Structures are given as C-alpha cells and as structure tokens.
Amino acid sequence: MTQKKPTLVSLAESIGVSRQTVSNVLNAPQxxxxxxxxxxxKAVQESGYRPSAAARQLRTRRSMDLGLRLTPVTDGINGAVQDRFLHALTEAAQDAGYRLTLYSARDDEEEIRHIDELLHVADLDGFVLTGTHAGDPRTAWLQEHAVPFAAFGRPWSRTEDPFESAHPWVDIDGAAGTESATGFLLEQGHRRIGFLGWRPDEGLGDDRRAGWHRAMEAAGIGGSLTELSAATDDDVAAGASAVDGLLARGVTALVCASDSLALGAFAQLRAVLPPEEEPAVVGFDDTPVAAAVGLSSVAPPVADAARRIIAVLSHVLAGRPAGEGPQRHQVLRPSLVVRKPYALGRTVPRRQGG
Amino acid sequence: MTQKKPTLVSLAESIGVSRQTVSNVLNAPQxxxxxxxxxxxKAVQESGYRPSAAARQLRTRRSMDLGLRLTPVTDGINGAVQDRFLHALTEAAQDAGYRLTLYSARDDEEEIRHIDELLHVADLDGFVLTGTHAGDPRTAWLQEHAVPFAAFGRPWSRTEDPFESAHPWVDIDGAAGTESATGFLLEQGHRRIGFLGWRPDEGLGDDRRAGWHRAMEAAGIGGSLTELSAATDDDVAAGASAVDGLLARGVTALVCASDSLALGAFAQLRAVLPPEEEPAVVGFDDTPVAAAVGLSSVAPPVADAARRIIAVLSHVLAGRPAGEGPQRHQVLRPSLVVRKPYALGRTVPRRQGG
DNA sequence: CACCACAGTATGAACGTTCAAATGGGGTGT
DNA sequence: ACACCCCATTTGAACGTTCATACTGTGGTG
Known part of the structure; x- marks a missing residue:
C-alpha cells in the first residue's frame, strides 16, 4: 500500500519527461x-511528491530555516511578552515558507557560538535577534560574517543613528507608550505624575522614562522632574517599596516601566491611600498579570513586530534590494489598554445594595 | 583569510587518509x-571542520531535528507554563544533540498536516506532543505511520490503561497536586474545603478534582462532596462568580484547578469575607501571576518533565530497546508552593503602628 | 534553401556524507 | 610454506536536488 516516496527522477520517469523539467515546473514554471x-x-498532485529539503539544501546551501534564541525567563511576568512574540514569529515564518529553529544561550557570547555552529552545520539562512543593547557583540559578529539577520529592538547606541544602521530592525516606541500613558493620567487631572523605572541603561528603560519626561514638559510641568522619578530593580517588591518616597514628594499618579513595578506600586498605594482614592497606576507590556488584576498598561504590538521582522528578513533573504520592500527600520507605536482594577480587593463591592 | 569550508574529502586529503577514515573517527572511533x-x-580541531547536516541527512534520512507545536496562548496566565516547558525542552534537546523546530497549528488536524509535511520534507526524527486528550487523533496517526514521538500528558482514555500505551509519555500527577493542597488546608483546620474547577473533561480537570476528592474522603469528610465542588470556565471572572454559591454551602477554603480561577476566587473572598479572615485559596500551575500576587499554588515540575521527555524520546530514537533506559511512562509529583498573599491590598497593613 | 535564433527539454556533474563491499598486511594454525 | 582470518583502511556507489551546458525542433531571415 505505502508507496515508496517519489523523487524527482521517479516522478519524471512515470510521465516521460526529464527530472529537470519537473524541477523547473516547481521552481521556474515560466x-x-x-x-x-x-x-x-497533475502528476505531482497525484503522487504527493514533496521535494527533499536535505537534497535541496545540499545543493543550494539554503535551508529555509531561521534561528531564534530563547532567552531564559528571568522575570516570569515579562516573560509573557516573549511568549506572544514567539508565537507570532512562528506563524509568520511558517507563512513565509521558513522553518524556525530554537536555541538557548546564557549570554551573548554563547549565542554567537551557537549561531556559528548552526550556520556551519545546518546552513541556517538567517537569524532573529532579540534584546539588543548598547555595544551588542552579536550584531557586530553577524555583520562581520555577512550573516543575514533582523533584530527586535533598535541598536542602542549613543554615537550612531539607529536609522543609519546596516541591519534591519523593528522596535517598539517605548517613549510614545509612556507618553500616552502620562497623557492619559494628565487628562484625569493629575499633575504630579511620577515615573517608576529601572536604573539608567541607555536603552529600553531610558526610552520609557523619556516619554514620561516629554509628556510632562509638554504639559508645562517641567522644573524638578527628577524628584518625581525613581529607579529600582524590576520586581513587585521593588515597585512597592519605591512608592513611599514618591508619595512624600507629592506624587498622585504613576507611570511604570513594567507591569511588575506597577503591580507592586498599586498594591502599596492601595494600602497607603485613603479608601476613597483609587490608585492611578499604569504599567508596561500589558502582561497577563495586568489583565488578570485589572491594571492599565501600555500594550506593545509584539505580534505585529514579529510579522514585520519576518517580512523584512525574508525580503533580505530573497536578495531583493534594500530600496524597495518593507522599511528596514521600523518603530511601532504601542497602544494604551485602560482597565478598571478588578481583582485587587476593594473594587469588587463589599455588598452591592441593601 | 577566510578559508573555504573544509569537507570530509578536503580534510582527508590534507592528512593523507581516506574520507571514510575521517568519518569513522567521528562516528565510530573504535x-x-x-x-x-x-x-x-588534531586536524579536525585545527581546521574547524563541521559535518554538513544536509549531506548527512540526505544519506541517513535522519535530521537530528525534533518538532514541537506551539499552541496559541488561549489563557495568558496559564500560557506561562508553556513558556517554561518550551525553554527546558529547548535546552534538553540541545544538550542531547537535537535541534528543535517549531510549528503552529489551530487544531489537531492541522497539526497532523504539519507533521506530515515536516516528516516528508525535512525528515524530522520525532515529535513532542502536548495537550493530549481523550480520543486524540494525533497519537493514532503517529502510531499508524510509525513516527517516533513522546507526549507531555498521559493518553486520557477510559477504556485503556495509560501505562499500557505503546508510546512514551510523561505527565504531571494533578491529583497528587490537589491532594497535597487539600492536605495543607486540612492541616490549617479547614474542614469544608471546596474545589473550583472546570466542567467534566475526562482528562486534566477531572484528575485535579479527583485529588481533592481523595484527600477529603481520606480525612473522613465524605458524604455530599459534590455540593462542595463547582465547575466553570477557566478565567478570573468565572472564578470570582463561582465563590458565592460555594460560600453558601459553608465552604471555608478552596482548592482550584488553575491560578486564574484561584485569583478570581481570592479577590471575591477578600471582598465578601470579614476583614479578619484571610481567604484560604490554593491555585494550580504556579504561574507568574500567583507569584506576583502571593497566591499559594501547586507547582508542576514542567522543566523536569521536558528533560524526561527528551530523555525517553532520544532513547527511542537511538533505537535502544524499550526495556532498558528511562521509564516509558512517567508521572511526576508536583510540589506545593505556599505563599502569603502579598499584593492583594489588605495584607499590606494599612498603617503599620502608631 | 542554407543559416540562425530561440524556446523547450534533456544530460552530466556536483553538493558532502555514509553504507556496503573490497583491499592490504600482519599474525596464527596446520 | 600455505591457507586462513582479522584488523585497519580504502574505494565505489548512492541519497535527491539544482546548476551549467548540451541538445532538438520550429519558425523566421537573408
């Protein structure tokens, strides 16, 4: 019953043409x-013929396979971003005819070793980089070795214009996100809006802080903005413990660099503020935690980013000129998801009516 | 500078042996x-020779590549389990010398089509199945086509003994998890402990309910256990709205089938119970949400499961007999993570002292 | 009518590896 | 001395594609 797997040759023989003709029908029909x-x-359909990826790869040195590093989930909360990104990337790659191979590495150097390995043994066609940072050794290495790749995250660098960078990248406009979050709080009448973020990093964190800063200045609340800003570790406890100091400086609302921080801050505010005051806190990343707990949050369009990364990378891999096709450098605007605190105790009314 | 990539032949010539000898050194040193x-x-080291996966695959029909379906994250909270599993699986596969290829599918049939495709086109060596359920068409298809695979999740079936199943699987003992959660609540003096779970599914959900049931009966609290049990959808809101009915039946503590349910239930209890009563709720899956919010939860050893799945699958793929090597059917005990509610408002004291 | 251009198809070779079988040198036993 | 066997190594062939080139017939052109 189970026929032997048809090949180009066996199929060609069965219909009386040469293997090259069959190959041409599939690769250059015109x-x-x-x-x-x-x-x-018709014969291809009926026989269920499928070209062998190995044979094709051996000949062409192309694998139609992309690589992605799976980073260790340091923070369980923000790890969910990676999950959404990965899923969208898988689908987009699949739709574009590429397969996706995962590897795991502890640091950039180990990632480079893995890339090198995959490049040599498996002929991977390209890579998707995530978590780019200032002085990233990976981009340098990849460029030096002329390996096609696209990054999720702009090349953070003080000296060079990211829009001049040689490699394609897609990033989220963190500043625009915190800016609109701040705008939202301003609309609600808040004036002394604090920012709770990470220590200066010349990257993601500073970007998010910058958006808040910009919005505050635009609203004419310049002056001593630094005293409305706090920098800590990225976890719930740190978020909570940073609140007291900010409150002492008259802060009435908070924009946070992450949902972890926002959650911690919210809980602490809940405990410290008088019951009738609803804490005004906005997080970042729109993680499941924020959704579950009813926390407003800036939602980065990670799925869209993933699709665009695949689009620009497959454009490059197809050998098309950089001039046409998708933009090589894209900054995507996040949206703001406004929620009413739900699972945090007080908002569920103690007793609805009589 | 950049030498051309060495091959078996070029390398063999350079040291005056035949290609087969070099091949043997790498594959059968004895x-x-x-x-x-x-x-x-020495020559291999110096030249940096790496065998071509494509050529090897073409000849041997083995790709050293495993497939895994990335399921759409339906519930953002429990999706984190997939994240941890995926990461551990990637590392384990990598350590075992396998690569991991992802694909995405909306349902079982689409997954089967993808598997079929990957099998023919890319010669994948095996697959890891997740989310097995009663009457799963995937296991049947894979067995019929003699495709090596291992499942994360036992083959749920009323008619057949899962330990007799032909394919290897690794699963979490959900019943043991809820059983120990129930035991923990019993130790704290609770008697009427409720179970909040999903509608009957003859699988995961029933298993978790069964553990609670078992523990209650063992504690002599038999009788009308069904009235202490509720079944709803798996989300925070459903968890919250199920609480009132259970309270009416005298429930003082809750074991839940998921962290989503637990979070909803906890918030609702917080709102309904008198302030001095700390809600006693245990979730399941030990998700980041539970950690962030300070909810006790049953922690399934997913990373361990991933490693064992790779172990048993690579054992099969190496062609070793089922008798020796890792157990073909493994049930792993979860652990209970006990937390003090943290970010849920009231537990952070309103005002510490004076 | 011989010649050329060209579209359409076919053939030889190569990609780099492993399998199967062949070869070449020691021993060892009679 | 000869047959024999065993170990270490080599050689031929094959896996299924695509590239480069060669062939074939048809129609147009001088």
Missing amino acids: RVKPATRERVL | RVKPATRERVL
Missing part, C-alpha cells in the same frame, strides 16, 4: 510549456 | 587505530 506544465503538476 | 585517530582529531 520556462516550461503550459501543456507539459499541466501534465507535470 | 574502528580506527588510536594513532590515526589522534592525527585525524
């Missing part, structure tokens, strides 16, 4: 006379 | 005389 093309296509 | 082996190994 070269083949319509009549023969039909005949071959 | 066949080669120690002296030559040394000489070849």
Whole structure:
C-alpha cells in the first residue's frame, strides 16, 4: 500500500519527461510549456511528491530555516511578552515558507557560538535577534560574517543613528507608550505624575522614562522632574517599596516601566491611600498579570513586530534590494489598554445594595 | 583569510587518509587505530571542520531535528507554563544533540498536516506532543505511520490503561497536586474545603478534582462532596462568580484547578469575607501571576518533565530497546508552593503602628 | 534553401556524507 | 610454506536536488 516516496527522477520517469523539467515546473514554471506544465503538476498532485529539503539544501546551501534564541525567563511576568512574540514569529515564518529553529544561550557570547555552529552545520539562512543593547557583540559578529539577520529592538547606541544602521530592525516606541500613558493620567487631572523605572541603561528603560519626561514638559510641568522619578530593580517588591518616597514628594499618579513595578506600586498605594482614592497606576507590556488584576498598561504590538521582522528578513533573504520592500527600520507605536482594577480587593463591592 | 569550508574529502586529503577514515573517527572511533585517530582529531580541531547536516541527512534520512507545536496562548496566565516547558525542552534537546523546530497549528488536524509535511520534507526524527486528550487523533496517526514521538500528558482514555500505551509519555500527577493542597488546608483546620474547577473533561480537570476528592474522603469528610465542588470556565471572572454559591454551602477554603480561577476566587473572598479572615485559596500551575500576587499554588515540575521527555524520546530514537533506559511512562509529583498573599491590598497593613 | 535564433527539454556533474563491499598486511594454525 | 582470518583502511556507489551546458525542433531571415 505505502508507496515508496517519489523523487524527482521517479516522478519524471512515470510521465516521460526529464527530472529537470519537473524541477523547473516547481521552481521556474515560466520556462516550461503550459501543456507539459499541466501534465507535470497533475502528476505531482497525484503522487504527493514533496521535494527533499536535505537534497535541496545540499545543493543550494539554503535551508529555509531561521534561528531564534530563547532567552531564559528571568522575570516570569515579562516573560509573557516573549511568549506572544514567539508565537507570532512562528506563524509568520511558517507563512513565509521558513522553518524556525530554537536555541538557548546564557549570554551573548554563547549565542554567537551557537549561531556559528548552526550556520556551519545546518546552513541556517538567517537569524532573529532579540534584546539588543548598547555595544551588542552579536550584531557586530553577524555583520562581520555577512550573516543575514533582523533584530527586535533598535541598536542602542549613543554615537550612531539607529536609522543609519546596516541591519534591519523593528522596535517598539517605548517613549510614545509612556507618553500616552502620562497623557492619559494628565487628562484625569493629575499633575504630579511620577515615573517608576529601572536604573539608567541607555536603552529600553531610558526610552520609557523619556516619554514620561516629554509628556510632562509638554504639559508645562517641567522644573524638578527628577524628584518625581525613581529607579529600582524590576520586581513587585521593588515597585512597592519605591512608592513611599514618591508619595512624600507629592506624587498622585504613576507611570511604570513594567507591569511588575506597577503591580507592586498599586498594591502599596492601595494600602497607603485613603479608601476613597483609587490608585492611578499604569504599567508596561500589558502582561497577563495586568489583565488578570485589572491594571492599565501600555500594550506593545509584539505580534505585529514579529510579522514585520519576518517580512523584512525574508525580503533580505530573497536578495531583493534594500530600496524597495518593507522599511528596514521600523518603530511601532504601542497602544494604551485602560482597565478598571478588578481583582485587587476593594473594587469588587463589599455588598452591592441593601 | 577566510578559508573555504573544509569537507570530509578536503580534510582527508590534507592528512593523507581516506574520507571514510575521517568519518569513522567521528562516528565510530573504535574502528580506527588510536594513532590515526589522534592525527585525524588534531586536524579536525585545527581546521574547524563541521559535518554538513544536509549531506548527512540526505544519506541517513535522519535530521537530528525534533518538532514541537506551539499552541496559541488561549489563557495568558496559564500560557506561562508553556513558556517554561518550551525553554527546558529547548535546552534538553540541545544538550542531547537535537535541534528543535517549531510549528503552529489551530487544531489537531492541522497539526497532523504539519507533521506530515515536516516528516516528508525535512525528515524530522520525532515529535513532542502536548495537550493530549481523550480520543486524540494525533497519537493514532503517529502510531499508524510509525513516527517516533513522546507526549507531555498521559493518553486520557477510559477504556485503556495509560501505562499500557505503546508510546512514551510523561505527565504531571494533578491529583497528587490537589491532594497535597487539600492536605495543607486540612492541616490549617479547614474542614469544608471546596474545589473550583472546570466542567467534566475526562482528562486534566477531572484528575485535579479527583485529588481533592481523595484527600477529603481520606480525612473522613465524605458524604455530599459534590455540593462542595463547582465547575466553570477557566478565567478570573468565572472564578470570582463561582465563590458565592460555594460560600453558601459553608465552604471555608478552596482548592482550584488553575491560578486564574484561584485569583478570581481570592479577590471575591477578600471582598465578601470579614476583614479578619484571610481567604484560604490554593491555585494550580504556579504561574507568574500567583507569584506576583502571593497566591499559594501547586507547582508542576514542567522543566523536569521536558528533560524526561527528551530523555525517553532520544532513547527511542537511538533505537535502544524499550526495556532498558528511562521509564516509558512517567508521572511526576508536583510540589506545593505556599505563599502569603502579598499584593492583594489588605495584607499590606494599612498603617503599620502608631 | 542554407543559416540562425530561440524556446523547450534533456544530460552530466556536483553538493558532502555514509553504507556496503573490497583491499592490504600482519599474525596464527596446520 | 600455505591457507586462513582479522584488523585497519580504502574505494565505489548512492541519497535527491539544482546548476551549467548540451541538445532538438520550429519558425523566421537573408
């Protein structure tokens, strides 16, 4: 019953043409006379012929396979971002005809070793980099070795214009995110809006802080903005313990660099503020935690980013000129998801009515 | 500078042996005389030779590549389990010399089509199945086509003994998890402990309910256990709205089938119970949400499961007999993570002292 | 009518590896 | 001395594609 797997040769013989003709029908149909093309296509359908990726790869040195590093989930909360990104990337790659291979590495150097390995043994066509940072050794290495790649995250650098960078990248506009979060709080009448973020990093964190800063200045609340800003570790406890100091400086609302911080801050505010005051806190990343708990949060369009990364990378891999096709450097605007605190105790009314 | 990539032939010529000898040094060292082996190994090191996966695959029909379906994250909270599993699986596969290829599918049938495709086109060696359920068409298809695979999740079936199943699987003992959660609540003096779970599914959900049931009966609290049990959708809101009915039946503590349910239930209890009563709720899956919010939860050893799945699958793929090597069917005990509610408002004292 | 251009198709070679079988040198036993 | 065997190594062939080139027939052109 189970036929032996058909090959180009066996299939060609069965319909009386040469293997190259069958190959042409699949790879360069315009070269083949319509009549023969039909005949071959029919045979392909009926036999269920599928070209062997290994043989093709051996000959062409292309694998139609992309690599992605799976970073260790340091913070369980923000790890969810990676999850959404990965899923969208898988689908987009699949739709574009690429397969996706995962590898795991502890640091950039180990990642480079893995890339090198995958490049040599498996002929991977390209890579998707995440978590780019200032002085990233990976981008340098990849460029030096002329390996196609696209990054999720702009090349953070003080000296060079990211829009001049040689490699394609897609990033989220963190500043625009915190800016609109701040705008939202301003609309609600808050004036002394604090920012709770990470220590200066010349990257993601500073970007998010910058958006808040910009919005505050635009609203005419310049002056001593630094005293409204706090920098800590990225976890719930740190978020909670940073609140007291900010409150002492008259802060009435908070924009946070992450949902972890926002959650901690919210809980602490809840405990410290008088019951009638609803804490005004906005997080960042729109993680499941924020959704579950009813916390407003800036939602980065990670799925969209993943699709665009695949689009620009497959454009490069197809050998098309950088001039046409998708933009090589893209900054995507996040949206603000406004929620009413839900699972945090007080908002569920103690007793609805009589 | 950049040499052309060395091959078996070029390398063999450079040291004056045949290509097969070099191949043997790498694949069957015992066949080669120690002296030559040394000489070849040295040349391999110096040249940085790496065998071509494509050529090897073309000849051997083995790709050293495993497939895994990335399921759409339906519930953001429990999706984190997938994240941890995936990471551990990637590392384990990597350590075992396998690569991991992802694909995405909306349902079982689409997954089967993808598996079929990957099998023919890319010669994948095996697959890891997740989310097995009663009457799973995937296991049937894979067995019928003699495709090696291992499942995360036992084959849920009323008619057949899972420990007799032909394919290897690793699963978490959900019943043991809820049982120990119930035991923990019993120790704290609770008697009427409720169970908040999903609608009957003859699988995961029933298993978790069964553990609670078992523990209650063992504690002599038999009788009308069904009235202490509720079944709803798996989300925070559903968890919250199920609470009132259970309270009416005298429930003082809750074991839940998921962290989503637990979070909803906890928030609702917080709102309904008198302030001095700390809600006693245990979730399941030990998700980041539970950690962030300070909710006790049953922690499934997913990373361990991933490693064991790779272990048993690579054992099968190496063609070793089922008798020796890792157990083909493994049930792993979860642990209970006990936390003090943290970010849920009231537990952070309103005002510490004076 | 010989010649050329060209579309359509076919053939030889190569990609780099492993399997199967062949070869070459020691021993060892009679 | 000869047959024999065993170990270490080599050689031929094959896996299924695509590239480069060669062939074939048809129609147009001088």
